[in-house]
Amino acid sequence: MQSQSRSDTYDVCVIGSGAGGGMAAYTLTKAGARVALLEAGQMWDPVKDGAMLKWPYDSPRRGASTRERPFGEFDGCIGGWQIDGEPYTMAPGTKFDWWRARMLGGRTNHWGRISLRFGPYDFNRKSRDGLGDDWPITYDDVKPWYDETDKLIGIFGSAENLPNEPNGIFHPPPTPRCYELLATKAARKLGLTVIPSRLSIITKPHNGRAPCHYCGQCNRGCMTASNFSSTNVLIPPAQKTGRLTLITDAMAREVTVGKDGLANGVSYIDKKTGTDKRILARIVVVAASACETARLLLNSKSSQFPNGLANSSGTVGKYLTDTTGTDVSGYIPKMMDMPPHNEDGVGGMHIYMPWWLDNAKLDFPRGYHIETYGGRGVPSAGFMGGIQNYPGGGGYGASLKGDYRRYYGASIGFSGRGEQIPNDDCYCEIDPTVVDQYGIPVLRFHWKWTDHEYNQVKHMQETFRAIIAEMGGQVFSPMPTKEEGYGIANGGSIIHELGGARMGKDASTSVVNANCQAHDVKNLFIADGAPFVSQADKNPTWTILALSMRTSDFIAQQRKAGAL
């Protein structure tokens, strides 16, 4: 295919501007590198394009979701479960949901900002229970970069000195809201651990950014840059160095290699003109999100790399995992008919329940944490999950309005987020027959949960039902049966896909080394969730950020030493 090349050669080409790519662009430009950042999505500016200050009644849809905005009309994400012209496929029997963002900053514009470090046990699970694999690095190897990430971005929380929930460098956390206080009391009575949540939102001025003013609309994109998005916090300072060339609407097709077997650039589609172009670079950092990264490597075939780039082990696309998840919600009669009171806060939970039990005494090997939702958020279309689910709720006119007022703020819900162990039946590969609108072969997913995950999710359901009962509440839905998988969410649907280019010491069983450098191609690096060896009972993005910074520091060091 005919490509137009830019004449200059960049020090580094970074693919993707989300958590991993944004951090790589930031760290590398600060370290003096000239970086070209390719982003498949469009420009997005939270100040101009975000809907933080919109009332639902400003729109005839009252904030209800659309096909393009499945998480609500005002959600700050361009993309979603389906993208026109960019399909993916599934093997027979597989249920997999893939959320993709196509915008500057990727999914960090609307993510939940639950920002947890993996703990010391999370890096060596195989040594502890014999399942999955150990990472080639330990918590102590990553700790300095977790610290730097905390300092750079800002995060609130509290030091609790729990064994596998490391402390960070925290801003003060916000006070729990009424429903969170009630949930805390009930959960503690049942023996659960409840601590202030840890979210990448600043509660005091930080690096020139204003603290949160508690509007509760974080998923719309923050106009005061008080929460973390790559768009708000990483890209602007990278641009200020004068060393960043940002190219949006640039869909990377292939990482190209020279005769020496080293990466020498990236070919991409300029979506605005539909033409093929090419960036030349001495180093390539892929951070397109775990599955897109696997896709790009598998599609980067050449005579030297017939099975895809960096894939001599045949493990690109393998060891793919997602967080396990299930939800239970209900209502609490003693929270009905509450007098109006202030429940302002951040756009996310103020309390957090980390894993609190010993798996050796349970019928599943890994833990989960609990997220809580409820309260008196700004009502929009579909809020409270359907008034007809409440006793006597529904109808028309004055009685319907009365029901809404009576029940408003009385609902509560719990979401479990647990660790899946990689298995041979969860992976992605290139579909041999389907291509996207640019002619790029698409991914085909394979997925099967095992009893480890089903039993864990059953435990979540039982626990959440017990907490709601302890609060004197009523659950909306019956306990899902074994045949219903105990209510386990589809693979991919918790949006924590990890793996697909895992790290390891052994080049025959892994794609990258402990510095996220490809075993096969020394100037190719991966800076998103693809190198993760395992999940944890934590959300992954703080670890993606810390590892991307660590990898970028390594690249800077190697450049200085003349090794790259």
Ligand SMILES: Cc1cc2nc3c(=O)[nH]c(=O)nc-3n(C[C@H](O)[C@H](O)[C@H](O)COP(=O)(O)OP(=O)(O)OC[C@H]3O[C@@H](n4cnc5c(N)ncnc54)[C@H](O)[C@@H]3O)c2cc1C
């Ligand atoms: C609603 C929601 C809530 C979430 N909540 C949390 C949470 O509370 N805590 C947590 O830890 N995680 C959470 N996550 C997950 C979190 O968003 C991701 O882990 C994180 O964004 C991953 O970063 P990334 O850089 O790998 O990918 P992304 O942020 O997805 O960025 C990848 C970028 O690469 C671009 N790209 C893809 N392919 C190409 C290509 N071929 N060429 C050029 N560019 C390309 C994409 O357009 C995108 O901008 C949530 C996600 C969602 C959607």
Ligand code: SF4
């Ligand atoms: S709650 Fe705070 S961080 Fe979130 S959008 Fe509002 S001001 Fe920004």
